[in-house]
Amino acid sequence: MMKHIHISLLGAQSYPVYLGIVDQHPDEVILVHSVTTHDEAIRIKQELGKQSMQLPVQLIEFEPVDLPRIFNQLTKNFSNQSAENLYSVNISGGTKLWSIAFYEHFSKYPQVRLLYIDQNNHICNLKTLEQYRSDVPLDTDIVFRLNGTKAESYTLLSEYTEKDTYCVKKIKELCSHSYDGFKSFSMPDVLKWKEIENKKEGCWVSDCGALLWDKPSKKIVIRLLNKKKVEKEEVLESPHVFSLFFYAGWFEYEVAKMLSEWKYAKEVRMNVKFPYNVEKNPKNEIDVIVNTGNRLLFVECKTQITSITDIDKFRTAVKNYGGMACKALFVTEAGMKNTAREKCEDSGILSFSLQSSFANLSVAEQMYLKLEHELFEINKK
CATH class of the missing domain: 3.40.1350.10 (Trna Endonuclease; Chain: A, domain 1)
Structure with a gap:
């Protein structure tokens, strides 16, 4: 039975490697990495498991820059490509010497697709010169995970509402009324900001006016005096009033x-x-x-x-x-x-x-x- 084996060279950028695997739908995956990109290889393997792609994934560590050793490792690991199987080789990542060596090694096999993936998710078959944009949807969280982080x-x-939009309108009016006064309340120093974070409600008073906040009610009441001593008071109330008002x-x-x-x-x-x-x-x-x-x-x-x-x-x-x-x-x-x-x-x-x-x-x-x-x-x- 014919198998599709996907081989990918891994450098510092993991997403093109992941994209190539998902786009090609292989039966097996081989990730070629260096000692410095081992963690990236592990993350790709873990991500494939999260996406219910229960593929056998093999990790092979290669020498990154010593050309004779690279060709020796190629001969050792990839010298017996079965004519009964289909191979796709993504040479986008890794060192330039890897790309040259893998292209040289695999280009002689008729059942091999040599692939290059650019930053726009275009996939190019270097043997046929066919090119297309992958239809694999971009998932923001997958990009984060492949880069070793997550959005906390x-x-x-x-999630924002019309009340939030109306709140922004009022905030801008307050800023126009008294820029310095508005800034003094909306850009608090570290100590004042900790007070807001730790207290459900509270009040500040200054020469510029006064600010009252009530977290349970999602409400801010502010009174501002401008340079002409004209007072303006607003009740700001919306689901995201605190994130909109401050900073x-x-x-x-x-x-x-x-x-x-x-x-x-x-x-x-x-x-x-x-x-x-x-x-x-x-x-x-x-x-x-x-x-x-x-x-x-x-x-x-x-x-x-x-x-x-x-x-x-x-x-x-x-x-x-x-x-x-x-x-x-x-x-x-x-x-x-x-x-x-x-x-x-x-x-x-x-x-x-x-x-x-x-x-x-x-x-x-x-x-x-x-x-x-x-x-x-x-x-x-």
């Missing part, structure tokens, strides 16, 4: 809502929190993550960039949580400074300001146009 918590944009969550919501109307957005997650690791991941929360069906888009939202290091932290987090194929977008409410824009460009991060202006296009249309121009481009390493 997040909120789907679809510019309302701005993140507006950006997420705009992105949700983009034709490529399949799922939008907000406030995605990951396990904290100060050495590997200096940032453990991503404001917005959009599943485009093809690759993930990570989005950082700030009213303005005050520190260039924010860009570095974001870039590191995107690569560690999502891998090389993900796209990154930094959105500001105010116009972005040239230094920040240049830093984003140098870091491979798209930048966009809601103050952008272009004739005959809305802000949302401008954002979509910029994203679509870059969405299918291959990222630099």
Whole structure:
């Protein structure tokens, strides 16, 4: 009985390997890894088990750069390809020497498909030159798990309600009434924020006005005095009022809502929190993550960039949580400074300001146009 045996070369990026396996529907899998990518191989094997793909998975460790040893290992492990079986070999990952050696070794066998998978999930048969985009759906959580992490918590944009939208409208009116006063309450220092986290209800009073919060009722009452001593009071009440009011969550919501109307957005997650690791991941929360069906888009939202290091932290987090194929977008409410824009460009991060202006296009249309121009481009390493 003919068997389909899938062989894949594993480098630092696990998703193209996983995608190739799921797309090809093999009967057996062989993962070629180095000593440094053993953990990635284990994660792929575990993920295949979670997806009820009860495949025999064999792990073979290869020397990564010593060419004579690589060819010796190829001869030892892959010299008896049965003509009764079908083989597919994914040479996308691993070292360049692996790709060359495996191509050289397997190209002489007629029953072998030699495959290359790019960041856009295009699968190319290097022998026939046929190319197609895989129809394997992109699963956000699988991408995280293959990169050795998980989302500890997040909120789907679809969970927000009309009350939340109305709440954002009122928050923006408060900000316009007294920017400094609003900021003093909505951007609390560490001690005040701990008080909010630990108390179900409470009240702050300052020269700018007063703030009262009631967690069980999901309510915030705020009174603001502007520079002309004109008072404005609002009762903010919605399912997500606390995440919207504090630390510019309302701005993140507006950006997420705009992105949700983009034709490529399949799922939008907000406030995605990951396990904290100060050495590997200096940032453990991503404001917005959009599943485009093809690759993930990570989005950082700030009213303005005050520190260039924010860009570095974001870039590191995107690569560690999502891998090389993900796209990154930094959105500001105010116009972005040239230094920040240049830093984003140098870091491979798209930048966009809601103050952008272009004739005959809305802000949302401008954002979509910029994203679509870059969405299918291959990222630099």
